[in-house]
Amino acid sequence: MDDIRSAILSGDLAALAGLPVPETYRAMVVRADEADMFAGLPTKEKDPRKSLHLQDVPTPELGPGEAIVAVMASAINYNTVWTSIFEPVSTFEFLKRYGKSSELARKHDQPYHVVGSDLAGVVLRVGAGVTKWKAGDEVVAHCLSVELEDPQGHDDTMMDPQQRIWGFETNFGGLAELALVKSNQLMPKAAHLTWEEAAAPGLVNSTAYRQLVSHHGANMKQGDVVLIWGASGGLGGYATQYALNGGATPICVVSSPEKAAICRAMGADLIIDRSAEGYEFWQDGVQQPSEWKRLGQKIRELTGGDDPDIVFEHPGRETFGASVFVAKRGGTIVTCASTSGYWHEYDNRYLWMTLKRIVGSHFANYRESWEANRLIGKAAIHPTLSKVYSLADTGQAAYDVHRNLHQGKVGVLCLAPEEGLGVRDAELRARHLDEINRFRDL
Secondary structure (H helix, E strand, O other): OHHHHHHHHHOOHHHHHHOOOOOEEEEEEEEHHHOOOOOOOOHHHOOHHHHOEEEEEEOOOOOOOEEEEEEEEEEEOHHHHHHHHOOOOOOHHHHHHHHOOOOHHHHHOOOEEEOOOOOEEEEEEEOOOOOOOOOOOEEEEOOEEOOOOOHHHHOOHHHOOOOEEOOOOOOOOOOEOEEEEEHHHEEEOOOOOOHHHHHOOHHHHHHHHHHHHOOOOOOOOOOOEEEEEOOOEHHHHHHHHHHHHOOOEEEEEEOOHHHHHHHHHHOOOEEEEHHHHOOOOEEOOEEOHHHHHHHHHHHHHHHOOOOOOEEEEOOOOOOHHHHHHHOOOOOEEEEOOOOOOOOOOOOOHHHHOOOOEEEEOOOOOHHHHHHHHHHHHOOOOOOOEEEEEEHHHHHHHHHHHHOOOOOEEEEEEOOOOOOOOOOOOHHHHHHOHHHHHHHHOO
8 A cells, every 4th residue: 555655645646557456455444243332322422433443454346337546535424424323224234235236236245334425536446348537547536326227317317226325325435545436436636626625525515516506406596595504514615605606695504603704704794693593493392483484584684685595405304494484485495414303394384385395405416526526626616624634533523523513524634644735736726725725714
């Protein structure tokens, strides 16, 4: 592994094709024999630092249409938290099911699960049939793994019944020194970014793009008023940027003055600090429509009387009733994730009688991911990276995300020995350095 790291750091990427692929590599894993370790504990008491382990694992066999990537940096997503606390189900159930689907997929069914759905790194090997990518290419990976053998997937791969989230529903993810991906997950690394900056947007940037911008999601247009829950976080931070970049007006909902300051730094003017306002959408297990109305009044106060054309939903149970209520007549509530709970409750009269739409959104297809990554490469959208950990400290990084102690995205160095490496286009970086640093300082 040292030879691979040295070749990448020296810029001698052509040499990678002649280096042997290591038989083992270090990876962050959860273990099947520990899947019941948190049984009976409340969600918040389940600690990723106890379940995530750094260990050597065998390098998986490279199959047709696949690539092995030397991972320089990765990042934490909420799906890594779910994997590490074995909620809503143990991901070993996904791996068993996938392992039974084909001879090629059998290798994913292991007594360990290498986690992680983001990476920035360099292609080390490609399998049979791969023509677009070669050893030495600097890449990032989006997290949609799809077989593309079903006709439903050829209009929108997210509709393919065989689509899975890499590193969550498949093995050999990005929180490791090496990763196994399908070649159609690969995209060019933004040349002006460091390894850790380039790894950060991946999952959340593509998710926000599909959810808010794509015609498969809310199809945002110029002039739309967009209510964004958790607007300073990993997902909400990109939604805020897309709203500002696309000529919409974001209303950023946050939970502290510090997070409000983050949204202002991004360029947003209309901000609601829900803690300062004291909203209690639930009391004793019952939703409070009076609190929905109070939120709606606050929104109109900020916008000069306009209701949101789009509500960007991801907290789920805690906020969903309010989201349906405050959306404008004929407006759209676009939803994913449900980090506060999956069982949503709302008053259907406010949906049905005012002709609103609820749109489900899940990650993004290759085209959407490519477009989102292209905007990163053009420095039109910036990584929201707040803190970077070592691979050995991934458990702490996941704990911080689980406890909402972070801002934006949390990065992890894998083969990169330190922050700040990997910039290839210094001129583009210099032109946008103030913006890059502002988003890094979030």
